[in-house]
Amino acid sequence: MSKGTRLHPAAIFFNFIKVLRESIFALVLGFITFKGDSFFYFILVASILLLMLLVYSALSWYRYTYRIEDEELRIEYGIFIRKKRFISKNRIQSIDLTAGIIHRIFKLTKVQIETAGTGTGAEASLKAVKTAEGERLRTELKAAKIPTVNSIEEAPKTDHPSAKITFKCLFIAGSTSGGIGVIFALLAFVFSEVEQFIPERFYDNTIEWVVGLSILFLIGLIIIFLILGWVLGIAGTVIKYGNFTITKNYDELFITRGLLEKKQLTIPLKRVQAVGIQESIIRQPLGYVTVFAEVAGGSMDKGEDFSTVLFPIMKKDEVVDFLEKFLPTHAAGAKDITPLPKRARKFYLLRSVLPMLIIAGGIVYFLPQFSWVPIVLVAGSLYLGFLRHNAGGYQLDGDRLMIRYRVLNKITMIMYHKRIQAFEKSQHMVHRSQKLASMQISIIGKFGVGKHYKLRELEEKDVDYLSDWYSYRS
Structure with missing residues (x-):
């Protein structure tokens, strides 16, 4: 040419x-x-x-x-x-x-x-x-x-494994995507920007009209908005992940997805820094997860998120088979995970409930008629803190490290020693008295930006052990 x-x-x-x-x-x-x-x-x-x-x-x-x-x-x-x-x-x-x-x-x-x-x-x-x-x-x-003909003949396996999302899974992914929250947040932002152009009399009359409505009518209106958000969430997921297909071709993964805009992504396996499994609060009770990868490099022109989705939704018990097929090095074994110590639970509960106590105090002071809201917020934050403590832990298997944590969704990250760029141990005075420590692991992510994973309140001896493992100290 x-x-x-x-x-x-x-x-x-x-x-x-x-x-x-x-x-x-x-x-x-x-x-x-x-x-x-x-x-x-x-x-x-x-x-x-x-x-x-x-x-x-x-x-x-x-x-x-x-x-x-x-x-x-x-x-x-x-x-x-x-x-x-x-x-x-x-x-x-x-x-x-x-x-x-x-x-x-x-x-x-x-x-x-x-x-x-x-x-x-x-x-x-x-x-x-x-x-x-x-x-x-x-x-x-x-x-x-691409390997030569001779190398292909010598290889024990020459097929190209592939997996495609079904409409049923796509529908479940849309129904449990949590996109309704994003839609309402976007509407709230638009309203906050447009509000300054609304005449004050019209605004006041509208508020009086809404307050004067019956409780049943308001409940019906809220239900309609929730259904609308749910439908829009499904539509957005179907448009984004429609015809999602992943294929492995030697040392690369090819991902095709999208109904309106068709994308074909190429992921070299050598650029995969870590593999993650996400269990959202909505999907976890149903047993569904999302599998994603942290890929080094890339560009903003891809229009991708900061993590590359390897499969939008699948049953949790299908993950090991999926990874064995496409990323066998990251298929975690059956080894038990080392959990967080029980005495670390109070730290998780305190961190979770403290912001809600401040918000609850403001609600009680300024809106005493909604005094039941703080009780719900505090109870919910305590439960979230309990979930965060239960989710935390790690598993070390040779050169492969798996850590698990939760912010809102439960995340499991699987990575290799050679992909870890930095290891940091941190302790404050209370930690030292309790013989606890926190660790932070850093890898390279999209656009060359670092990705950091922090696991708090581990046994101090476990953090020291992992630090020695990272530093090749015996």
């Missing part, structure tokens, strides 16, 4: 939309600010600027070419100043394909290429190529890392 290839002409539209999105605030401000005769001139200037942006997008597309030559991806771009970027195949860590709604209409895909040095943005991003071309690029750029 010696001749440079241009992106699909749809890239002009994507470039234009990107620049327009960055300028949307100024355009909206202009529509609000300018009135009368000045509004006509604003429209004229805005139209000229939009035309210039469209021309700029077209020229950027025309001057952007790529080709594969001498084991490198070579990209040339720039309208007035020509820039060249050479990316060696050996430096490429992952190649992700993403197809939004417009991409899928025209059978296009976006190719994002990441290397070990990738930061906030991808090393290279081909915004619009034909889907077949994107697949061909990924195959050709990763060809050097």
Whole structure:
């Protein structure tokens, strides 16, 4: 492939939309600010600027070419100043394909290429190529890392394990996602921003009308909002994780997901720093968990969360088989976990209940008619503290460490000694008198940012033992 290839002409539209999105605030401000005769001139200037942006997008597309030559991806771009970027195949860590709604209409895909040095943005991003071309690029750029025919014949197992989420699991994931809380928080934020524009008389009349309603009507209204939030949570989960499929191909994992925007993520196994199992408060009684991985590097262009979901939801007793199939090194054995000492429980209860006592005092002072609320808050916080203490513990098996803790959801992290970047022991005066200590373990996470896991109030001798294990002290 010696001749440079241009992106699909749809890239002009994507470039234009990107620049327009960055300028949307100024355009909206202009529509609000300018009135009368000045509004006509604003429209004229805005139209000229939009035309210039469209021309700029077209020229950027025309001057952007790529080709594969001498084991490198070579990209040339720039309208007035020509820039060249050479990316060696050996430096490429992952190649992700993403197809939004417009991409899928025209059978296009976006190719994002990441290397070990990738930061906030991808090393290279081909915004619009034909889907077949994107697949061909990924195959050709990763060809050097696929085992040869001889090595495949010698391997004891050559199949590529795969798992796909069922609609039943997808529905359960949406129903128990807790997205309703996010929706209500978003609505509360929007209301707080819009409230200043609401006339005071209208606001007061609305409050009086709501207060005058019957209790049954208010309960019915709340139930309707809860059902609406529940439905929206299911819809959001189905859209995000629809057709979720994970496939292992030699030393990489391929994840495909999304109904409206189809994403194909590539995860090199050597970049997996830790594997996590999350049990939310809602899903734990039902026996369902989420399996995720902490992957080093990556870029914000992926649009992913700070942890990469390996499977959105599965039964807890299926996790070991899942890990044996896709990440056998992280499949934790049946060895018992070392729990937190019983004398540590008071620390967990105190930390959990103290903030609620302050909130409860404020409610009793300012809203005495709701004096029953503090009782519920304090009881709930005490129960949460009890759960946090019961969940805590660790398991050490050779070079593999598993720690378990709870903030709101119960998290189990499985990692190897060579992936741990730092180990910290901390103690205060009360800890020393009780022969307790806390530890913090750090690994590399997304975007090169550190991920920290803290386990509080362990036996002091256990923390010292783990510290010696990390430091290779006998």
